[in-house]
Amino acid sequence: MKIGYARVSTKDQNLERQLDELEKAGCERIFMEKISGTIENRPEFDRMFEQLREGDVIIITELTRLSRSTKDLIAIVDRCNILKVGVKSLKEQWLDTTTATGKLLLTIFAGLSQFERDTISERVKSGLTAARARGRIGGRPKADKKTVEKALKMYDSKMYTIPEIIAYTELSKQTIYNYINERKKKG
Numbered sequence: 001m002k003i004g005y006a007r008v009s010t011k012d013q014n015l016e017r018q019l020d021e022l023e024k025a026g027c028e029r030i031f032m033e034k035i036s037g038t039i040e041n042r043p044e045f046d047r048m049f050e051q052l053r054e055g056d057v058i059i060i061t062e063l064t065r066l067s068r069s070t071k072d073l074i075a076i077v078d079r080c081n082i083l084k085v086g087v088k089s090l091k092e093q094w095l096d097t098t099t100a101t102g103k104l105l106l107t108i109f110a111g112l113s114q115f116e117r118d119t120i121s122e123r124v125k126s127g128l129t130a131a132r133a134r135g136r137i138g139g140r141p142k143a144d145k146k147t148v149e150k151a152l153k154m155y156d157s158k159m160y161t162i163p164e165i166i167a168y169t170e171l172s173k174q175t176i177y178n179y180i181n182e183r184k185k186k187g
Helices: 016-024 043-051 070-083 100-133 145-157 162-169 173-186
Strands: 002-008 029-034 057-060 086-089
Touching: 002 016, 002 043, 016 029, 029 043, 070 086, 070 100, 145 162, 145 173, 162 173
Parallel strands: 002 029, 002 057, 057 086
Antiparallel strands: none
């Protein structure tokens, strides 16, 4: 069965163009929603997946309607592969997992995506190693000892509120509480 999925990001946008294209492509059922693609929980998208059966093909008008990123696309297609469901884009003709060419191209894109993630990871590790060799440890710098002592004295005096201590010392609320809790643990 051909299953359409149409999505626009805001309530003001119109689904009509997508619906027309999906009907023209022969979709027997169309799931539609007005929700941002950046939101992980898309109710109609999830409902569509619950109703998919082996041999179904999800048809979208364009890639951006289905996924937010290459990584997201690959995860969705992997999920479809497990269910033995195809994915086809009307605009991006290379995305058609019902054909050998479409599967090949998607595999190439998946490989490129993994290569990009691995390259970024290698660069980060290399940068950290180089920084350590120069004596830099990384992370946030420690708060000035005198400033922390002043903040703790202000706190202990019970004359200042946490917002006042933050304003005076320019330490974050979390930093102040971290030092208070650390001191409590010590004794």
